Amino acid sequence: MSTPLPDHDQARRLLWQMVRIRRFEEKCVEMYSAQKIRGFMHLYIGEEAVATGVIDQLLPEDAIVATYREHGQALVRGVSANSIMAEMYGKVEGCARGRGGSMHLFDAKTRFCGGNAIVGGGLPLAIGLALADKMQNRKAVTVCFFGEGAVAEGEFHETLNLAGLWQLPVLFVCENNLYAMGTALRYTESKMEIASKGDGYGVANAVVDGMDVLAVNEAARKAIATTREGKPFLLECRTYRFRAHSMFDAEIYRSRDEVAEWKKRDPITMFFDAMKAAKVLSDSDLEAIETEVAKEVDESVAFAEAGTWEPVSDLTRFVYSEVTAS
Amino acid sequence: MSTTDQPKKMTFRDAVREGIRDAMKKDACVFLMGEDVAHYGGCFAVSRGLLEEFGEERIRDTPLAESAFVGAGIGAALGGMRPIVEIMTCNFSLLALDQIMNTAASLLHMSGGQFNVPIVIRMATGGGKQLAAQHSHSLEGWYGHIPGIKVLTPATLEDGYGMLATALDDPDPVLIFENQTLYVMEGELPANPGPVDISSAKVRREGADVTILTYGASLPKSITATAKLEEEGIHAEVVDLRVLRPLDDATIMRSVAKTHRVLIVDEGWRSGGISAEINARIMEQAFYELDRPVQRVCAAEVPIPYAKHLEHAALPQVESIIAAVQNLVSSHHG
Numbered sequence: 001m002s003t004p005l006p007d008h009d010q011a012r013r014l015l016w017q018m019v020r021i022r023r024f025e026e027k028c029v030e031m032y033s034a035q036k037i038r039g040f041m042h043l044y045i046g047e048e049a050v051a052t053g054v055i056d057q058l059l060p061e062d063a064i065v066a067t068y069r070e071h072g073q074a075l076v077r078g079v080s081a082n083s084i085m086a087e088m089y090g091k092v093e094g095c096a097r098g099r100g101g102s103m104h105l106f107d108a109k110t111r112f113c114g115g116n117a118i119v120g121g122g123l124p125l126a127i128g129l130a131l132a133d134k135m136q137n138r139k140a141v142t143v144c145f146f147g148e149g150a151v152a153e154g155e156f157h158e159t160l161n162l163a164g165l166w167q168l169p170v171l172f173v174c175e176n177n178l179y180a181m182g183t184a185l186r187y188t189e190s191k192m193e194i195a196s197k198g199d200g201y202g203v204a205n206a207v208v209d210g211m212d213v214l215a216v217n218e219a220a221r222k223a224i225a226t227t228r229e230g231k232p233f234l235l236e237c238r239t240y241r242f243r244a245h246s247m248f249d250a251e252i253y254r255s256r257d258e259v260a261e262w263k264k265r266d267p268i269t270m271f272f273d274a275m276k277a278a279k280v281l282s283d284s285d286l287e288a289i290e291t292e293v294a295k296e297v298d299e300s301v302a303f304a305e306a307g308t309w310e311p312v313s314d315l316t317r318f319v320y321s322e323v324t325a326s
Numbered sequence: 327m328s329t330t331d332q333p334k335k336m337t338f339r340d341a342v343r344e345g346i347r348d349a350m351k352k353d354a355c356v357f358l359m360g361e362d363v364a365h366y367g368g369c370f371a372v373s374r375g376l377l378e379e380f381g382e383e384r385i386r387d388t389p390l391a392e393s394a395f396v397g398a399g400i401g402a403a404l405g406g407m408r409p410i411v412e413i414m415t416c417n418f419s420l421l422a423l424d425q426i427m428n429t430a431a432s433l434l435h436m437s438g439g440q441f442n443v444p445i446v447i448r449m450a451t452g453g454g455k456q457l458a459a460q461h462s463h464s465l466e467g468w469y470g471h472i473p474g475i476k477v478l479t480p481a482t483l484e485d486g487y488g489m490l491a492t493a494l495d496d497p498d499p500v501l502i503f504e505n506q507t508l509y510v511m512e513g514e515l516p517a518n519p520g521p522v523d524i525s526s527a528k529v530r531r532e533g534a535d536v537t538i539l540t541y542g543a544s545l546p547k548s549i550t551a552t553a554k555l556e557e558e559g560i561h562a563e564v565v566d567l568r569v570l571r572p573l574d575d576a577t578i579m580r581s582v583a584k585t586h587r588v589l590i591v592d593e594g595w596r597s598g599g600i601s602a603e604i605n606a607r608i609m610e611q612a613f614y615e616l617d618r619p620v621q622r623v624c625a626a627e628v629p630i631p632y633a634k635h636l637e638h639a640a641l642p643q644v645e646s647i648i649a650a651v652q653n654l655v656s657s658h659h660g
Contacts, residue, residue: 097438106437124394128401158394318439319473321497
């Protein structure tokens with residue numbers, strides 16, 4: 001790893017967040033198999049270093065716009081595991097009162113503006129949040145996560161153009177996991193270098209190894225420094241999804257060898273091994289983290305199980321605001 | 327020009343502009359963005375002069391990128407601003423339909439009540455100017471299908487001016503459809519104009535023989551038709567729907583119960599249109615009040631053509647409204 005060594009606290013924090021995502025999602029799979037969770041569910045396993053490295057650099061006033069593969073972003077941002085698990089159960093205690101599910105996690109307190117399940121749909125929203133911050137002279141930054149599949153959508157180009165034109169404080173984080181659902185990048189993009197597409201719109205950009213949490217963390221630190229001064233930035237994180245696209249994916253479009261090869265670069269083991277070798281973290285740190293996380297995850301299941309169903313009489317609530325316009 | 331304590335003669339276009347201007351003066355969070363709104367002065371000259379008065383930050387030209395700038399408006403609304411987004415015509419709004427429907431209309435519900443979207447989207451609608459199929463459609467009824475948004479169709483100067491302020495005060499997305507043939511309509515804006523409600527239909531002309539339910543550009547056509555009908559001794563009541571979502575069922579049913587004969591005039595297409603919805607509600611709520619089957623005058627089911635005589639034939643006209651009313655009130659069942 002080329003980036004400077006973190007101190008113990010930072011290293012422990014990054015490892016803890018990645019392990020939280022991994023174990024939480026493993027539990028989600030279990031609960032999905034038990035039919036406690038239904039609908040579409042997209043796992044982030046393999047990509048943990050991206051959300052962890054980026055969100056670690058944010059301040060409370062910053063906003064996040066994410067995709068339907070957003071359990072990791074929500075957890076790292078501080079949306080409680082309890083409220084996320086309850087949401088996936090469809091319980092009223094969920095972070096969207098059971099109206100969104102896995103793909104639509106929301107939390108106004110942490111400015112976590114969703115879970116958008118239209119590919120590319122979150123990008124325009126992100127520049128709008130940034131525009132509001134800019135027009136009101138706030139120093140906040142908006143981070144917009146999207147996959148490389150979104151780069152083929154018109155919204156990516158329209159949005160980058162506007163961000164460059166209006167100099168908006170947005171960090172675009174492209175999670176390039178090489179497959180738009182099951183279609184490889186080479187079948188969908190005429191030019192596969194995604195970061196450099198920012199050049200066409202005057203948006204500064206960089207590429208980073210998305211399996212290396214320290215590298216992501218450092219790249220995000222630099223990018224956000226630019227963004228906080230009011231300039232957009234496009235950060236391409238090259239990563240890989242270890243699991244299927246969703247729970248309904250037979251994975252016929254990629255080879256087992258390819259998956260196995262990428263798993264050798266598991267962001268959690270790679271980071272822990274490096275930190276252990278550098279004597280920043282020890283086995284006991286990892287054990288403690290695993291214990292802590294197991295407790296948090298188990299509690300989230302207990303919380304969701306104990307949760308309640310919103311009465312059907314509330315079905316049409318929240319279509320329009322309940323406060324009367326003054 | 328500014329609004330005064332005296333009634334003032336102006337066009338519908340001027341009234342809309344005054345509405346925008348007064349809203350911007352009242353609240354620094356209000357801003358206007360869209361294609362050609364600033365340096366060009368607005369495709370329909372609605373925003374002419376506002377750039378000079380409010381500057382580039384608040385009268386904001388956008389690229390031709392409907393999805394991005396409508397989405398940006400939604401994000402800005404979430405961030406505490408009060409954006410007025412102008413889409414040149416509703417035909418182009420289809421390029422932003424994803425943002426309008428999947429984001430603006432859905433966000434509050436999908437987030438369990440956490441993220442309301444106080445955005446106002448204005449767009450021109452309707453035919454009658456020989457602009458052919460990609461600039462002449464009336465899609466307001468379509469938008470009326472979507473829960474989570476409100477759909478307004480101002481057809482008077484008072485509404486052109488006053489609906490905007492109420493829409494901006496609304497915590498949720500409001501779409502305003504301004505029929506492009508109405509911009510040149512002249513009239514008088516009352517003294518000290520203010521916000522108007524965006525929840526009710528209004529009886530624009532009282533009558534006892536037949537009810538015409540209409541909105542937008544078909545409102546003045548219907549009013550003109552009633553003058554001719556009056557000469558024949560037919561007293562038609564004209565209800566201006568004003569708001570297509572939510573529909574004001576009470577006012578509609580009150581008029582139905584009074585006249586027992588109903589004509590719906592809608593510049594949108596007949597099949598699956600707002601006229602069909604209104605008709606269904608009358609069946610559900612006032613069937614036994616009817617003396618005749620409900621009739622409709624709608625746009626012909628064609629992409630609106632360019633040639634003047636064809637376009638004329640495709641849209642509701644004074645003559646077709648008169649004929650439909652005559653048929654409804656005739657002693658023969660038609």
